[in-house]
Amino acid sequence: MKQHVLALALAGMLTLCACGAPSVQDGALYSVYYRTELAQSGGADAVCAVETRAEGESAERIASALLRRMLEGTQEGGVSPLPEGTQVLDVTIDGGVAVVNLSAEYTRLSGMDLTLADACIALTLSQLPEVERVSVLAQGQALPYRERQSMTAEDLLLSWMDNEARTLRARLYFYSAATGELAAETRTLQLAEGQTRAEAVLSALLSGPETEALLPLLPEGVQVRSVRMDEGICYVTFSEDFLKNVPQTIQEQEDVLYSVVKSLCGLGDVQAVQISVEGGESYYGRVEINAPLHG
Secondary structure, three states, X not given: OHHHHHHHHHOOOOOOOEOOOOOOOOOEEEEEEEEXXXXXXXXXXXXXXXXXXXXXXXXXXXXXXXXXXXXXOOOOOEEOOOOOOOOEEEEEEEOOEEEEEEOHHHHHOOHHHHHHHHHHHHHHHOOOOOOOEEEEEEOOEOOOOOOOOOEOHHHHHHHHHHHHHOEEEEEEEEEEOOOOEEEEEEEEEEOOOOOOHHHHHHHHHHHOOOXXXXXXXXXXXXXXXXXXXXXXXXXXXXXXXXXXXXXXXXXXXXHHHHHHHHHHHOOOOOOEEEEEEOOOOOEEOOEEOOOOEEO
């Protein structure tokens, strides 16, 4: 099981650390996985493995004992990944699938907290030879917002590797007051679930620059209504707020447009950008926007 955690650490999401072992009881030796506090893992979320002994007449009883130990937490740096008050209602193992039924407190978890809790449970129970997959319920019900309802340790690794891969190195163009021209800011963007690379770039442009010397160009309150790709052209439709406070000069108007165009054309697969505005406006100030603009 330590190999799984090391692999997760290499995926950039979890860090294996030594937490020490609690008091040992008679029975087989297992690792119980806990969440580690941020300060104890160098600023990143992590899990740690604590060795313990557990015995029981069946795999279900051993699994329940390990989960109860997880709920207790440990004094050696690891904390329970489950919300306070959570109880193990029952555990069944059939056909290689362990179904863990927890109390309603489990529904408090979401996002990374839920991911880490699922990881701790799956990594802990996957040590049992009878368990190939793990499914976690709350009061007998699956959490509808969870991406997958059953998981293996390998699933967790692949999921985190995919999340790690869903980053984008992008050059975003904003206005430089020092030069009076567009200037690039290189950023690493995290793509949200289902978000395209073009959508991520536009979202970053709307949020504005991180560099103090640069200024945003897109008007406050503007929204992206749609984004689509077709034969190398990225079609972007903005809300009507795009036409608020249009700059006076053609150069300033072009700077606004080309901050979008140059940022999107930096993606590689975008050759030109067709900008449109909700309502069908043909001009941005005095600049015609009926045709694609090339970066």
